[in-house]
Amino acid sequence: MFELNATHDPQRRSWLPSANASDTPFPIQNLPLGVFLRQGQRHVGVAIGQHIFDLTAAQHFHLFTGDAATALKSLASGQLNALMALPESFSSALREQLSGHLAVGASSQSMVSALSSTLLPELSQVEMCLPASIGDYTDFLTSEYHTERHGRFKGLKDPLPAAFKSLPIAYHGRASSIRVSGSPVVRPRGQFKDAAGATKFGPAQMMDFELELAVFVGQGNALSEPIALKDAQKHLFGYCLLNDWSAKSIQWWEQVLGPFLGKSFMSSISPWVVSSEALRPFRSKPQARGPKDPALLPYLSDPLDQSHGGLEIEVQAFIHSEKQRAEHLQAQRITTSHLKHLYWTFAQMLAHHSSNGCNMNPGDLMGSGTISGPTDDARACITEITEAGKKPLTLSSGERRTALEDGDQIILSAWAKKAGHVSIGFGDCVGTIHPSVGDTALDV
Numbered sequence: 195m196f197e198l199n200a201t202h203d204p205q206r207r208s209w210l211p212s213a214n215a216s217d218t219p220f221p222i223q224n225l226p227l228g229v230f231l232r233q234g235q236r237h238v239g240v241a242i243g244q245h246i247f248d249l250t251a252a253q254h255f256h257l258f259t260g261d262a263a264t265a266l267k268s269l270a271s272g273q274l275n276a277l278m279a280l281p282e283s284f285s286s287a288l289r290e291q292l293s294g295h296l297a298v299g300a301s302s303q304s305m306v307s308a309l310s311s312t313l314l315p316e317l318s319q320v321e322m323c324l325p326a327s328i329g330d331y332t333d334f335l336t337s338e339y340h341t342e343r344h345g346r347f348k349g350l351k352d353p354l355p356a357a358f359k360s361l362p363i364a365y366h367g368r369a370s371s372i373r374v375s376g377s378p379v380v381r382p383r384g385q386f387k388d389a390a391g392a393t394k395f396g397p398a399q400m401m402d403f404e405l406e407l408a409v410f411v412g413q414g415n416a417l418s419e420p421i422a423l424k425d426a427q428k429h430l431f432g433y434c435l436l437n438d439w440s441a442k443s444i445q446w447w448e449q450v451l452g453p454f455l456g457k458s459f460m461s462s463i464s465p466w467v468v469s470s471e472a473l474r475p476f477r478s479k480p481q482a483r484g485p486k487d488p489a490l491l492p493y494l495s496d497p498l499d500q501s502h503g504g505l506e507i508e509v510q511a512f513i514h515s516e517k518q519r520a521e522h523l524q525a526q527r528i529t530t531s532h533l534k535h536l537y538w539t540f541a542q543m544l545a546h547h548s549s550n551g552c553n554m555n556p557g558d559l560m561g562s563g564t565i566s567g568p569t570d571d572a573r574a575c576i577t578e579i580t581e582a583g584k585k586p587l588t589l590s591s592g593e594r595r596t597a598l599e600d601g602d603q604i605i606l607s608a609w610a611k612k613a614g615h616v617s618i619g620f621g622d623c624v625g626t627i628h629p630s631v632g633d634t635a636l637d638v
């Protein structure tokens with residue numbers, strides 16, 4: 195399931211020079227899939243260096259055969275859902291043949307090169323779209339460090355919920371308000387308690403980001419037929435960054451059954467889907483369970499998941515306020531964390547999600563939850579960084595923050611890294627807070 199092949203070969207180089215730059219997130223070993231606009235039409239493509247290999251345009255040139263050609267045909271609708279619905283062998287065949295076309299020594303190089311204005315548009319020249327139609331979105335809560343800190347801020351006696359180490363906790367998110375990186379994030383209006391304890395309605399206070407990774411479900415399951423953990427990897431198509439924007443003032447007042455309007459106003463994802471196959475070299479043992487932790491129930495326990503269920507992925511968050519941008523200051527890094535801090539694996543999340551018979555569909559999205567680690571620099575939201583507003587964050591511009599302000603931009607990034615392998619990146623997930631819109635006459 196995690197075997198490496200020629201597409202992972204760290205020696206493989208592309209005849210496209212920008213794909214060989216040491217700092218590119220998109221070397222030939224990555225080949226993430228995304229959707230972009232070309233002359234007003236949605237095209238599916240693969241990021242390679244500073245270019246996109248346009249798979250939709252490639253339909254006309256007989257570059258792919260067999261299962262890869264079938265995979266290519268599945269992309270005709272301009273989104274990834276139909277490819278996600280096929281067994282992994284189809285996207286794997288497409289990856290293998292595309293890697294062959296882009297590698298140094300490819301027999302097709304002169305042809306692809308001659309067609310480069312059609313087949314290889316520049317990444318910086320196109321507008322990206324959501325990669326798939328997302329029917330359902332679920333966000334998990336799998337960092338005990340994030341969960342424990344939030345529990346403490348709320349004054350809970352037991353900051354970690356009783357079930358946290360027995361099952362991956364989640365809430366049902368809102369799929370309709372997921373937007374691609376770069377889309378404006380309009381501050382929501384909502385109900386919250388003000389500092390004096392009065393109930394108010396108006397522009398949300400305590401706006402926050404949450405640094406997360408998310409996975410797209412590939413092949414789904416029929417209603418009442420759970421996905422066993424040993425099979426779960428085959429159903430995980432690929433990964434992207436997720437910013438689970440949160441209006442914590444709304445959330446902390448409304449939340450009884452789970453997050454609602456404090457989260458559903460919008461979530462952002464990065465445009466490129468890094469395939470499970472591309473991440474095979476970065477598999478690792480997941481976080482070890484503590485000696486006092488409850489034993490895993492059989493449906494959440496699998497030898498392969500316990501040896502390879504983790505991922506060597508480093509994640510970072512940056513802030514770039516309006517003032518920092520105006521003063522030409524660089525975006526300021528505020529979080530560096532790692533997927534190793536998650537208590538549950540993505541395969542366990544999927545197995546648990548479907549364990550009651552809930553049916554998952556191709557293109558469904560599951561978020562990891564905020565990827566906070568144990569140390570201060572690995573706190574992955576403003577609420578944690580500022581200890582719920584008690585210790586303001588000082589920016590390079592001299593500004594102070596206890597929450598995000600209008601004009602603040604948040605940039606998330608992620609890199610899979612392991613010695614002996616070429617690092618692959620996810621590209622950025624960017625969002626800027628815009629002032630709230632609405633009927634101010636209703637604000638009280």
Ligand code: MN
Binds near residue numbers: 334561563564
């Ligand atoms: Mn979240």
